[in-house]
Amino acid sequence: MLTFAIFLVLFYFHYQLGFSEAQLQFGFYSRTCPSAESIVHDVVQHAVAKDPGKAAVLLRLQFHDCFVEGCDGSILIKHGGNDDERFAAGNAGVAGFDVIDEAKSELERLCPGIVSCADIVALAARDAVVAAKGPFYVVPTGRRDGRIANVGHAANLPDDKDPINTLKSKFREKGLSDQDLVLLSGGAHTIGTTACFFVMPRLDAQDPTINKEFFKILRSKCPQGGDVNVRIPLDWDSQFVFDDQILRNIRNGRGVILSDSVLYRDNNTKRIIDSYLGTNRSSKANFATDFAKAMVKMGAIGVKIGVEGEIRRICNATN
DSSP: OHHHHHHHHHHHHHHHTTTTTTTOBTTTTTTTOTTHHHHHHHHHHHHHHHOTTHHHHHHHHHHHHHTTTOSSSGGGOOOSSSOSGGGSGGGTTOOOHHHHHHHHHHHHHHSTTTSOHHHHHHHHHHHHHHHTTOOOOOOOBOOBBOSOOOGGGGTTOOOTTOOHHHHHHHHHHTTOOHHHHHHHHHHHHSSOEEEGGGTHHHHHTTOTTSOHHHHHHHHHHSOTTSOTTOEEESSTTOTTSOSSHHHHHHHTTOOSSHHHHGGGTSHHHHHHHHHHSOSOTTTOOOHHHHHHHHHHHHTTTTOBOTTSSBOOSBTTBOO
16 A cells, blocks of 8 residues: 555656646645545446446547547537537547536536536546556546537547558647557557447458457457447457556457557557566566556646636536
8 A cells, every 4th residue: 555655646746747837736626526536436436337348438538538629528518410529430439428427417416517527537537447457547637628519620530540650640749659659549448349340341351460360259250241330349358457468469469450450560669569568577667557647648638727618517518
C-alpha cells in the first residue's frame, strides 16, 4: 500500500505542472460535489458487474470524444437527426451512453449543475479500466461541456484501415506521440470486441502478416459470406482483463484488426512494443503505468475550462 501511495503522490506532482496551463485540477469537485468521483465509480462498477463488456465501451467512449472537438462530451449530444458527431462512420459501435446518463442523473440529484458530462466520461473511462483489473490513475477534472456536435467534424478519426504513417500523423495532430499511439491503441484493445465486418477484408485478402494458425481461428469465426455483425475478442487470450497480452499478440501476428497489426511494421512503434515485452525486469517499461500517463495526457486535448462551454443538465442535449 505504501508503494502505491508513493506512486500516486509522485504521479500527482509530475502532472500538476503539466495541467496548470490547461487549468484542469486534481480534486476539482472536492468542495462543490465531494462525492462526484465515488458516484461515477459506483455506477461504472455496477454496469461492468452486469456486463463485463461495458468496460471496453466506456474506455473507447473517451477516446472518441477527445479526438473530435476535444474532451468536451460532444459525442454524447443527440439532436434527433443523423448529423450529430456520434453518427460519424468512425464512431460506429461507440456505446456506453446509458452509463454516462445514469451517473449524470445521480449527480444532478445530489449536486445540480456542478459536474460536467465531459468529466463524467473521463472518470468513467478510468473506473472502467480499474474494473477490468487495470491501473488506477488520478484524473484531473474541471472540463466544461461543448455545445457543438457535427458529424463532419469527426471525419478524420483514426481508422482501422489506416496505414501506420497515417495513424502516427493523426495522433501527432492531437499532441500525442508514437508511444501514446501504442499505449492508447493497446490499452483500448486489451479489452473488448470488434465485429467481423472489420476483420473480413484482411481474411479475404489472406493478409500474410496474420499468424497461419490464428488465421484459421479468425476464418472459423468470420467465414466468407457469414454474418458481419458477429463479435470477436480484440485480445483473444484475456478479453475482459486489462494487461499487456495484446502487445504479445501484435508481436506474434495475432492482431485482430489491421490498425493493431501495423504497429509492429514500423521501426519506432515496434521498438516501443518490444520495450514493454522485454525479459529484463530492470529495463522493461511498465505498460500499465505508461498507459495511465497517456490517458491523462489524452484527457487534456482541447478541454474547455472557466467560462467556456457549459455544464449540461442532461448529457445528450445542450442547455
